[in-house]
Structure formats: C-alpha cells, structure tokens
Amino acid sequence: MSVRVVAHKRFMALFSLLAAICATPAWAAHGYAEYGDLKYPTGFSNFGYLNPKAPIGGMLLLGNPDRRTSFDKFNPFTIKGTSAPGLNQLVFESLLITSWDETASGYGLLADDVTVAPDELSVTFHINPRARFSNGDRVRASDVKYSYDMLMGKGASPAYRSMTADVAKVTVVDASTIRYDFKRKNKELPLIVGGLPVFSPKWGQGSGKPDDPDGGKDVAFDKLTFQDPVASGPYVIERFDPSRGITFRRNPDYWGRDLNVRRGSFNFERIQYKLYKDETARLEAFKAGEYDAMVEYRAKNWAKSYVGVKFRSGELIKSEFPHRNGAGMQGFVMNLRRPLFQDLRVRKALALALDFEWLNRQLFYGAYRRLDSYFANSELAASDSLTGMPSKGELALLEPLRSKLDPEVFGVLPAPPSTDPPSSLRDNLRQARRLLAQAGWTYADGALRNSKGEPFVFEMLDDGGAMSRVMAAYARNLEKLGIQVNQRMTDFALYQKRLEEFDFDMISLRFPDSQSPGNELKDRFGSAAADEAGSDNVIGLKSPAVDALIDDVLRADNRDELVTASRALDRVLMQGCYVIPHWYSASHRVAYNKNLMYPDRLPYYYSAEAWVLTAWWRTPESAQSAAK
Structure with a gap:
C-alpha cells in the first residue's frame, strides 16, 4: 500500500507552513x-567490540576468501x-x-x-x-x-x-x-x-x-578493469597479479583514522590475499604457514585436517567463535524457470530424497543443525512459533491473500523431512513416489517418465566446492526414484556467469542472513527481479502473494510488526518448497597464527572474514619482525 498525500485546505495553509517550520x-x-x-550516544569513544589500543603494524596474509582463483577487475x-x-x-x-x-x-x-x-x-x-x-x-x-x-x-x-x-x-x-x-x-x-x-x-x-x-x-x-579506484577507504592497492593475488597498503593519509567508528579497526600496515588454485592447495598452504588466518566451512576439514606440527607446537590455533547471526537459508535451489520444477508436488518429492541425518552423521561429524526457515536462528522464523500455526497477526496479513495461497499455509508449518526414527529414507522415498505419480511421473523402461515418455533428468551445477560430496549422495537417493542427475562441475568464473544468467536447473546457494530484512527481499524474491539477469531472484519466483508480504515487511513501523510480517513471508516461502533446506552452525570456525590477536569482547552479528580484517591485529613483536 503506497502512502497517500492529502492536500491541505486553503485556510490551513498558514498553519501548515508554521508547523513545517517548527517541526523537529x-x-x-x-x-x-x-x-x-541507537546503542552508542553522541560522542561515543569506539564500538565496544573493537580495541582502541590495538597496535598498528605488520602484514596480514590471507588466502582465497571464496571460490575465486583469479580476478579481472577492481x-x-x-x-x-x-x-x-x-x-x-x-x-x-x-x-x-x-x-x-x-x-x-x-x-x-x-x-x-x-x-x-x-x-x-x-x-x-x-x-x-x-x-x-x-x-x-x-x-x-x-x-x-x-x-x-x-x-x-x-x-x-x-x-x-x-x-x-x-x-x-x-x-x-x-x-x-x-x-x-x-x-x-x-x-x-x-x-x-x-x-x-x-x-x-x-x-x-x-x-x-x-x-x-x-x-x-x-x-x-x-x-573499468584495473584502473585504481579513487575512493576514501583506509587502504589503497599496492600491487597485484590477477592470477596470484593482491596486496593492499594502509593509506598514511587516511582521513578517518581518528573517527570513533574507526577507532581500533584496520590495524595492519598491509593486507595481502594469496590465491590458490583449489581448496586442497589453500588448506595445505595454511598448514605450512604461508598465510595467517582461514575460515573453515567444511565440517570434515575442521574435524580431521587442522592437525600437524604447527598445530601441535601452538604456532597455529583453531577456535570456534559464537555469533548471533540469523542463519538465513542455504539449500538446493530449484530454478522455477524450468518447467520441470513448476509443480509443487515435484518440489516436495525432491525434498524428501535429501537425507540430512545421514549426511550429518557420515560427512559432517554431527556439526550442524537443520535449517527450517529463511530466517533460521532468529525470532523472525515462522518455525519460532510454539504451535506452528500462524499467529493472529500473521493471519491478518495472510487472509487477504488466501485466494493466492495454498491452503496448507494456514495450517501447521511442516518441518523439513527427517529420517530419524520412526521415519526413514525408505518411507520418505515411498511418499516421494506417490507425489511424483500424482504429478504425472511414473517409472517405466528404467526411468521416471512423464505422459510423453520423457525421462526426469536435470543438471546440478557444481563449482567443485564443499557441496560436491553432498550432491553425489543426494543424486544416489534420486536415482532410487528413477531420476537422473547430471552433476556438472565448472570453474568459479563460469559458475558465476551461469548463475547470473539463470542458466541452471538446480544449484547449491546460500541466501545471506539479516536481523532486519527489508529492501533486499525485493531483489531476492520479488516478481520484478525474476527476469532481470544478475538479480538475486535465482529461484525465478513470481508470486503476487510474496510481493504483497514483502511490502508488509517494508511497511513495518516497529520491531513487533517486522517480526510478524517476516514470519508470514517465511511461512509462505517454506510452504512453496522452492529450496531444499541444508544446515547451519551457530559458530564461526577460524584457524589462525598465534601472532594474531583479537578483542576480548566479540560482536554479535558479524562475518568471520570481515571481523578478522577489521578488528584483529598482529602482536608488536611479530609486526616488527615481519618489517625487518
């Protein structure tokens, strides 16, 4: 609902002018x-999670922060x-x-x-x-x-x-x-x-x-490619090699070094990223001491690979740092632009084939919890409701949209499929077969086929990262349904290009979390973004009901209204089964050199990579040694 501007009567003109002048x-x-x-008053000294006395100096060496192994622009x-x-x-x-x-x-x-x-x-x-x-x-x-x-x-x-x-x-x-x-x-x-x-x-x-x-x-x-940015940040580019890395140098004339919002931050004289060709090379390089800190996202690596001489000697340390971040949503995203995924029954069937409990035991060493919301690990999640039913506030937003919604939205929010007893993968696959049959897919001639005899085949786009083993395990379960999955591995550049052009069937993706969702929801789930290349609406979702609920989130006047609107939106998104939910951890896993230090007080809502860049520092002794 847009804001209406109501014209004032002529005899109110003078009053309106005076009110405008006097209004605070x-x-x-x-x-x-x-x-x-605001938590921090006017004139505050520094953010509480930064150390204003942190020494400045030395170099921070980092590896690839993500899957990129090269770059072609600044x-x-x-x-x-x-x-x-x-x-x-x-x-x-x-x-x-x-x-x-x-x-x-x-x-x-x-x-x-x-x-x-x-x-x-x-x-x-x-x-x-x-x-x-x-x-x-x-x-x-x-x-x-x-x-x-x-x-x-x-x-x-x-x-x-x-x-x-x-x-x-x-x-x-x-x-x-x-x-x-x-x-x-x-x-x-x-x-x-x-x-x-x-x-x-x-x-x-x-x-x-x-x-x-x-x-x-x-x-x-x-x-623009390699033209030096003219910007105002604390660092400038010192040198680079597009296939090997980049070094930033602290700007000695940085204008903001004494600002309260900057006090205690960006404490390294230089920051260098070294790019390695794959994750194995990157991990081995860290263990050899080639760089200083690494954030680990693979549970198996964390459990098994962070060992060796430098860990035993204490030169390298591994720690888990708690956070209060919302977990957001991570999962296998189905591209609704493909006719294959446009039937809700098909999407539900595919979700039933993912065995999280087996994956968590066999691959993740019990490190994860199952995602059950687009706002998991926060009060914004519909699953945070004690009854699972929509609240009165949610119903007030959902009822006007009833004709555009599946009736299940108004019932108990279903939990993601589980294989813990009394359930089992066999039971889940049996239920999946029933749903697929209702959608017109039956087993014939060695494959699941539709009424035209066409087999159920799709591609899972894989960038060769941590999801490869998971995709393979999931594909084996789908094969039991007669579904053929082609796991396509690409390099990061091609993967990114295909993602931006929506050229995929199914992909593993994480939607960033937010403690206060807002305008980014339009780009992520709004109908207008579905056909715009490069947008975050990778699902291809076009739903008037979702659009209306996003507007409700944006109209919220207070935190309670935001929570209610977010839960209503979450309920509709989860019921639509557009993403097969994965898992999350409530802590950051960071391994680092003993010469790096960090503030005693942790922030609440933060990414590990940004925290290391912003808040950490090198011990004065090691900084002086590195400078020699």
Whole structure:
C-alpha cells in the first residue's frame, strides 16, 4: 500500500507552513536506528567490540576468501567479470557504517549528521568536511550523487536498483549536503542509501597522456578493469597479479583514522590475499604457514585436517567463535524457470530424497543443525512459533491473500523431512513416489517418465566446492526414484556467469542472513527481479502473494510488526518448497597464527572474514619482525 498525500485546505495553509517550520525532525543525529534507539550516544569513544589500543603494524596474509582463483577487475559493483577480494571492506566507504552489536543501526562515517524528515519521506546527510578520497580530493555531495547514478546504471548489479526502488529522487542541496526523497515510507531506506559505496568521478578519468595504459582516455564505469579506484577507504592497492593475488597498503593519509567508528579497526600496515588454485592447495598452504588466518566451512576439514606440527607446537590455533547471526537459508535451489520444477508436488518429492541425518552423521561429524526457515536462528522464523500455526497477526496479513495461497499455509508449518526414527529414507522415498505419480511421473523402461515418455533428468551445477560430496549422495537417493542427475562441475568464473544468467536447473546457494530484512527481499524474491539477469531472484519466483508480504515487511513501523510480517513471508516461502533446506552452525570456525590477536569482547552479528580484517591485529613483536 503506497502512502497517500492529502492536500491541505486553503485556510490551513498558514498553519501548515508554521508547523513545517517548527517541526523537529523524526531523527537528527550522529546515526540512525531503524527501530528503537541507537546503542552508542553522541560522542561515543569506539564500538565496544573493537580495541582502541590495538597496535598498528605488520602484514596480514590471507588466502582465497571464496571460490575465486583469479580476478579481472577492481570494480566490485558491476555485473561482468570477477573483482579482486577485499575491495569492499578496505577501499570503499559509505555515508553510514553499521554496528555489529545492533540489529539495524548505522553511524556516521562519510556523513557526520543524518536527518530523517518528520513524515519519513526523506533523509538528508551532511558530509564530514574532513572526508577525503585517496587522491586528496574532498568528498562532496556531488560525488555521492555520481556514485548513486553509476550504481543505478545498467552495468551495475541490479541489486542496487532493486533495493533503492522506493527512492524518488536524489538532490545535491549544497557541496556538503545530499537529500534522498522516497516514494513511500520505508524505515530501512535511510540505512540502504546510507550504506551505498561512494567513489570519485575521477575513477577511470583519463590523464590525457597517450602513453598511459588506457591511452589517456576516460573509461566508462561499467568498463573499468584495473584502473585504481579513487575512493576514501583506509587502504589503497599496492600491487597485484590477477592470477596470484593482491596486496593492499594502509593509506598514511587516511582521513578517518581518528573517527570513533574507526577507532581500533584496520590495524595492519598491509593486507595481502594469496590465491590458490583449489581448496586442497589453500588448506595445505595454511598448514605450512604461508598465510595467517582461514575460515573453515567444511565440517570434515575442521574435524580431521587442522592437525600437524604447527598445530601441535601452538604456532597455529583453531577456535570456534559464537555469533548471533540469523542463519538465513542455504539449500538446493530449484530454478522455477524450468518447467520441470513448476509443480509443487515435484518440489516436495525432491525434498524428501535429501537425507540430512545421514549426511550429518557420515560427512559432517554431527556439526550442524537443520535449517527450517529463511530466517533460521532468529525470532523472525515462522518455525519460532510454539504451535506452528500462524499467529493472529500473521493471519491478518495472510487472509487477504488466501485466494493466492495454498491452503496448507494456514495450517501447521511442516518441518523439513527427517529420517530419524520412526521415519526413514525408505518411507520418505515411498511418499516421494506417490507425489511424483500424482504429478504425472511414473517409472517405466528404467526411468521416471512423464505422459510423453520423457525421462526426469536435470543438471546440478557444481563449482567443485564443499557441496560436491553432498550432491553425489543426494543424486544416489534420486536415482532410487528413477531420476537422473547430471552433476556438472565448472570453474568459479563460469559458475558465476551461469548463475547470473539463470542458466541452471538446480544449484547449491546460500541466501545471506539479516536481523532486519527489508529492501533486499525485493531483489531476492520479488516478481520484478525474476527476469532481470544478475538479480538475486535465482529461484525465478513470481508470486503476487510474496510481493504483497514483502511490502508488509517494508511497511513495518516497529520491531513487533517486522517480526510478524517476516514470519508470514517465511511461512509462505517454506510452504512453496522452492529450496531444499541444508544446515547451519551457530559458530564461526577460524584457524589462525598465534601472532594474531583479537578483542576480548566479540560482536554479535558479524562475518568471520570481515571481523578478522577489521578488528584483529598482529602482536608488536611479530609486526616488527615481519618489517625487518
């Protein structure tokens, strides 16, 4: 439901003018909280999970942060190509920075003041006059506007356009002030626009010298490759090799080193990523001491592989760090653009063939819990309900959509299939056969076939990571149903390309978690994003009911309303069985060199990789030794 603007009567004009002049902003402060109050007051010293006395120096050596084994650009915001690791965290900044011990709060980084209008239909940022780009230029409102315009362009990731769809216009008020006007009330939008990266128009601007690599000519934003970013972050690129790695050097003139939101962060003089050709090589290199820290996602590796001389001597340490992150959703995603997966009965049958309990015993060493929600491990999960039934608040949102929903939505939320007694894989496969038969698939001539005699065949796209063994085990169960699965392994670049073009049947994917879901839901589940290449709607979901429930999430005026709307949305998504849920862990597994230190107090909501980059430091003795 959009916000209606009602015109005032003529005789109220003077009163309205005076009211507007006298009105205090809904929020005018050093930061913005989507719901409730900011944890940290004006003039706070530092975030509580950082150590303001951490020494600065030395080098942090890291391996591949993900499956990328090479890169071909320094621009992480465009669709095409693979960007170098570390750029978002180290080189680019935004108007606001989020706090890792609050669910939805942002504090001034490039901005030193944020003002939300009384009607919540605009937000105004004042830019810190000290803010500087790496080339020494002052950060101005026009630079923020330029960055926004580039991110809205066709060459940029469509996620930016989707998340800011409710922005009506952006106005440069003066050199230091920028205002975003909204189409309707949306409490998350100040955080969204405040979190967009800011960079200079001079990034890619030609020097005019014909002997430069680009012939001295300007390079369009979506064509940028290895042109050094002109941004405001604490690090600049020192050297790189696209197939081997990249080194960042702390900017000695970094403008924000004394800001309270930066105090105790980015404590290494240099940060280097080394790229290895596969996960085995990366792990062995870590055990040999070639780099300093590694976040482990494979339970088997964690249980079996982090051993050896350096672990026995204490030179390398393995630890598990608890967190309060929502687990989000990870699973086998079925591409609804394929006719094969458009029948709910087929999707339910495929879900019945995944034996999580066997996988957890045999492959994961009992390390995981089963996911049962798109907001698992948080109060936003529909499964968090004691009865499993929709609450009165959920029903108020679901009832107007009843004609667009499966009746099962209004019943008890079903748990993911289990093979624990009294259930078994045999029972689950028997139930799957019944569902497939109802959908027109029966076993004949050695395969499951439809009425046209066509076999049930699909491809599972595999990037060669941790899911390969799981996919193979799942495929064996599907074979018992007469379903043929072709497991296609590709390199990371091709995998990413096919994902962005939705060129897959089934894929293993993780949807990021959020303690305060909002505009990203449009890009992830909204109908408008389903046909936009590069969007996060990899499912291909087009559901008016889901669209309406996303709007309900965005309209929430307080935390209770957000929880209710999120649970209603979660209930509908889970009932649709678009993803076969995987599993999650409530801790981060990190192995690291003994010379690395971290603050005594852990943040609540954080990624392990970002935490190591941001909050850790090297002992002064080892930093001095490395510098010699």
